Amino acid sequence: MLDPIKRLLGRGGEGNRPPEPVEDRFPVEIPESGSERVTIVVSRVSTYDEMMDLINELYEGNILIIDVKPLLKRRGEHERAIEELKRTVVSLGGFVGVIKDTVILATADNVDVERR
Structure with a gap:
């Protein structure tokens, strides 16, 4: 049976357990524009409201790396939060x-993700 994240996003990923809770920001320069900066926001989410706060980062053009393991303990709420992330x-x-x-990666249209 697929885990809830893979089922909701319709994509799979494999790997070990994610690291301990982290919430950091890593500025990344975008070479094309030179003056524009993108921030990578790394966070662990345990509530719908926390997810909504992070979703606002996408509107600013930032990259999200979100550990949703604590959120999975909240039945229904995790599906609603992930669906909202997906819609955004x-x-x-x-x-x-x-x-x-x-662990989920989410970006706005200003970031190209290349799979290899």
Whole structure:
């Protein structure tokens, strides 16, 4: 049976358990524009409201790496939060996918994700 994240996103990913809770910001320069900066936001989410706060980062053009393991303990709420993330990414023309079992990568349209 597929785990809830893979089922909701429709994509798979494999790997070990994600690292301990982290919430950091890593500025990344975008070479094309030179003056524009993108921030990679790494966070662990345990509630729908926390997910909504992170989704706002996508509107600013930032990259999200989200560990949703704590959120999975909340039946119904995790599906609603992940669906909202998915809807937002689609509306922005971005990318959403599973990095590891409970870790999601989400971007707006200003970031190209290349799979190899």
